[in-house]
Amino acid sequence: MKTIDLRSDTVTRPSPGMRRAMAEARVGDDVFGEDPTVRELEERMADRLGKEAGLFVASGTMGNLVAILAHAGRGDEMIVGELAHTFLYEAGGASALGSIHPHPVPNLADGTIDIDRLRRAIRNPSDPHQPPTRLICLENTHNRCGGVVLTAEYTDAVADLAHAEGISVHLDGARLFNASVATGTPPAELARGAESVMVCLSKGLGCPVGSVLCGERGFIERARRMRKLVGGGMRQAGIIAAAGIYALENNVERLAEDHENARRLAAGIAEIEGLSSPQAGPPPTAWTNLTYFEIDPDAVADRSLTADILVERLRDKGVLALPVGGEQIRMVTHLDVGRSDIETALDALRSAVNGT
Numbered sequence: 434m435k436t437i438d439l440r441s442d443t444v445t446r447p448s449p450g451m452r453r454a455m456a457e458a459r460v461g462d463d464v465f466g467e468d469p470t471v472r473e474l475e476e477r478m479a480d481r482l483g484k485e486a487g488l489f490v491a492s493g494t495m496g497n498l499v500a501i502l503a504h505a506g507r508g509d510e511m512i513v514g515e516l517a518h519t520f521l522y523e524a525g526g527a528s529a530l531g532s533i534h535p536h537p538v539p540n541l542a543d544g545t546i547d548i549d550r551l552r553r554a555i556r557n558p559s560d561p562h563q564p565p566t567r568l569i570c571l572e573n574t575h576n577r578c579g580g581v582v583l584t585a586e587y588t589d590a591v592a593d594l595a596h597a598e599g600i601s602v603h604l605d606g607a608r609l610f611n612a613s614v615a616t617g618t619p620p621a622e623l624a625r626g627a628e629s630v631m632v633c634l635s636k637g638l639g640c641p642v643g644s645v646l647c648g649e650r651g652f653i654e655r656a657r658r659m660r661k662l663v664g665g666g667m668r669q670a671g672i673i674a675a676a677g678i679y680a681l682e683n684n685v686e687r688l689a690e691d692h693e694n695a696r697r698l699a700a701g702i703a704e705i706e707g708l709s710s711p712q713a714g715p716p717p718t719a720w721t722n723l724t725y726f727e728i729d730p731d732a733v734a735d736r737s738l739t740a741d742i743l744v745e746r747l748r749d750k751g752v753l754a755l756p757v758g759g760e761q762i763r764m765v766t767h768l769d770v771g772r773s774d775i776e777t778a779l780d781a782l783r784s785a786v787n788g789t
């Protein structure tokens with residue numbers, strides 16, 4: 434039985450073309466700055482994101498961490514959405530390793546943070562009781578808010594507020610290319626308000642490893658030191674950077690297919706009695722490749738059905754989904770699942786809900 438893995442867009446395996454590019458990559462010692470393929474990827478990504486320079490890192494978590502460490506120091510505060518990946522799922526790295534104080538504020542359903550709420554969260558710099566606010570972190574697309582896109586105008590508005598107070602903005606753009614393809618907005622526009630932006634290669638772009646952090650040259654040099662500090666200096670990393678270059682050339686525009694598949698998936702889920710998905714409804718801006726859904730205990734025939742039971746039943750039918758707490762389940766479309774897999778997954782879901 435073929436397994437249809439919808440837990441995440443990180444489960445993709447490199448394609449034959451990508452593997453070939455990796456095998457043939459020119460390499461050198463990147464800690465000495467001598468890997469031509471890493472340099473090329475960093476330059477190309479910086480160019481796509483409208484920034485001066487880039488830094489290849491092992492993961493999205495490392496990219497966010499070294500960005501935060503390069504922006505802020507011990508006792509400084511960063512404002513972050515309470516549903517942000519940086520706040521929820523990165524092992525508290527900014528505070529554990531940087532002694533940077535997170536100040537979580539509510540995320541609205543569209544992934545934004547209310548601008549007035551942000552304004553109120555900024556500390557009074559002349560009050561010695563308060564930790565100085567150094568950084569605001571945003572996320573685009575917003576994972577826990579359903580893969581929703583933040584507009585360039587919203588990010589600009591946050592940046593205007595931040596910059597007026599001498600505060601920097603970091604954008605966790607793990608899926609920024611999804612945001613760009615879904616809205617037809619160039620990634621550089623989506624990132625223009627932020628001093629730094631991190632983009633993942635290992636998600637919808639289909640690479641086995643890697644993320645790139647971009648920003649001004651001086652910032653990237655500070656981040657490079659922080660990357661070394663956290664053990665992220667890699668040697669002949671061109672082998673994995675080559676996958677990133679291949680992905681930029683081959684896997685960006687096709688993200689539209691993942692978005693279409695996700696729309697079909699969400700619509701199919703919403704037709705199943707007892708299940709509902711926000712992504713089946715109209716998007717605040719645009720939905721992308723994430724579909725969240727939940728079991729409505731009042732509408733489902735089997736009142737004892739939980740997310741864990743449903744995920745187990747799906748697994749038995751060869752479909753993998755991710756329980757994300759409460760009665761919520763996540764399914765993510767990506768380049769290793771096609772349209773017919775979506776129909777198979779929906780069939781499995783229908784029968785799993787009915788216990789058949």
Ligand SMILES: Cc1ncc(COP(=O)(O)O)c(C=O)c1O
Binds near residue numbers: 492519572575576608
């Ligand atoms: C929005 C967002 N940011 C950052 C990350 C971290 O990326 P990584 O798993 O490569 O550390 C993820 C991972 O899923 C994510 O969804």
